[in-house]
Amino acid sequence: MNKIKVVHILNSVGGVDVSLRIILKNIDNQNFENVVIHGLEDTNTEFKDKDGKIIKEYKIPIQRNISPLKDSSSISKAIKILRKEKPDIIHAHSAKGGIIAKIATTFLKIPVLHTPQAYSFMSGQSKIKKTIFLSIEKMFVGPNNKILASSTSEQNRAINEVGYPIEQALLFNNSIKPISTIQSLSIDKTWPDNYICSVGRPSYQKNIELMLDVLNKIRKSISDIHLVLMGVGFHSPNLETVKKKIRVLNLESNITLLEWTTREDIFNIIKKSQLYLTTARYEGLPYAVIESLALSKPIVATDADGNRDLVIDNFNGRLIFNEDVKELSQSVVGIINSEEQKQMFSINSLKMFNENFNIINNIGNLENIYRNNVKLKK
Incomplete structure (x- = not known):
């Protein structure tokens, strides 16, 4: 049986970067092939699978802030990569990754799962900013993409505020491996014991x-x-x-x-x-x-x-x-x-x-979500 190919699109920083790396290190690499498209300057650390093998990656000018020039370039480059890689499904992470993937899929018709990791409109410090960011999210609700929320709260936002139908708002909780050993500090401890x-x-x-x-x-x-x-x-x-x-x-x-x-x-x-x-x-x-x-x-x-x-x-x-x-x-x-x-x-x-929130128990749920939403190659 052919592997299901998943292309991940993201600005790989902070919790978004952590989330992807945890997925890549735990997903069944006998049945899933992963490719990563991320920003030029977000990380220099290689992505690896559960066996420690390096995962194929492409760098394009994805950045956190809105930039019409760089965003247009990112979309164009992402479309070229997706045409070359021919994935069965795209998993977009973060607001910017979601927008790039959703625009690309209007041309390529590849199913998109979008994990916002905190919606961008939540960051709006003014009513105008929040309205603009929310309008952008609403603009890209479509039949070929689904939200794959990182929490129930995020899933509820997708349904109640962005306007996703319930059947297009899925859930996969962020999860980690149990922490079995605690290593010694690699830095000097300069704070008191009770903190x-x-x-x-x-x-x-x-x-x-x-x-x-x-x-x-x-x-x-x-x-x-x-x-x-x-x-x-x-x-x-x-x-x-x-x-x-x-x-x-x-x-x-x-x-x-x-x-x-x-x-x-x-x-x-x-x-x-x-x-x-x-x-x-x-x-x-x-x-x-x-x-x-x-x-x-x-x-x-x-x-x-x-x-x-x-x-x-x-x-x-x-x-x-x-x-x-x-x-x-x-x-x-x-x-x-x-x-x-x-x-x-x-x-x-x-x-x-x-x-x-134990990834060992939960990773099978994500694998099933990928299987149930892929566009199988003919």
């Missing part, structure tokens, strides 16, 4: 400014509270604002900013923390929170898309509505001060991971 942690680039989406307000409030109850914030280096448009706020609130001794470190270091830091904190405005299905589940961590989170798919209030952490600084800070303090609550949330986080 909380988070992963999030300073940006509108991650809302680190709110996290600083929460940290400042916690400090009134726990004076030596310390936050280790990871991932502040790449594409951090609000970094200077965040650094200024740290100075204004006099939080320099209560926070460590890590620009970049390895994924293994992140696991180590999460595992040894008191809890994981996220103040995001929206997510697809955040890998750092999934990793926190796998590492048996209590989680305090804003009630936002993606977060609410991973945190059940008073089961494996606290889910706080409406960016409430007081509620968020009291929740962190309550967990730190209660070993019984911390233990219960820890046990339930791992249970939730094993039942819903």
Whole structure:
């Protein structure tokens, strides 16, 4: 039997890059052939399959921001590659990958599955911007493409706001392998032993400014509270604002900013923390929170898309509505001060991971989705 050929189109950065690499390292390479089309400058790390073999890749000028010239070039180059590769199906990741794939398929009639990993219109900081981005998503709803949502929240957005029919809005939860070993840190540890942690680039989406307000409030109850914030280096448009706020609130001794470190270091830091904190405005299905589940961590989170798919209030952490600084800070303090609550949330986080977000259990679901939606070659 011929392998099903899947071409992935994306700007391969952040969680989008993580998602694709996890898929490629776990999918059955005896029955599926994968090809990757990604940006010129997004990653220099080769893509590999589950046997460690290098996967064919093409680079085109895909970038995060809208650029008529580069976007037109990307579409033209993608169409040429797709005509050459003749895939059975396209899996587009991220907003830009989705648009390129959906335009290309109007010419080539190849089925497209689109995983937004947090819809672009959620990032609109003004009503006008949000309306424009949402209109673009609505424009490309068509019979030859389906949403393959990374979370139930994202699936609901696709149906209720973008306008996909229910039968064209599929679900495959972001998932990871169980984290069985914790490696030693590859960097110097400059923070105290008792700390909380988070992963999030300073940006509108991650809302680190709110996290600083929460940290400042916690400090009134726990004076030596310390936050280790990871991932502040790449594409951090609000970094200077965040650094200024740290100075204004006099939080320099209560926070460590890590620009970049390895994924293994992140696991180590999460595992040894008191809890994981996220103040995001929206997510697809955040890998750092999934990793926190796998590492048996209590989680305090804003009630936002993606977060609410991973945190059940008073089961494996606290889910706080409406960016409430007081509620968020009291929740962190309550967990730190209660070993019984911390233990219960820890046990339930791992249970939730094993039942819903383990890639070893879930990869077969994705393989079946590919099989059920392919355009078989004649």
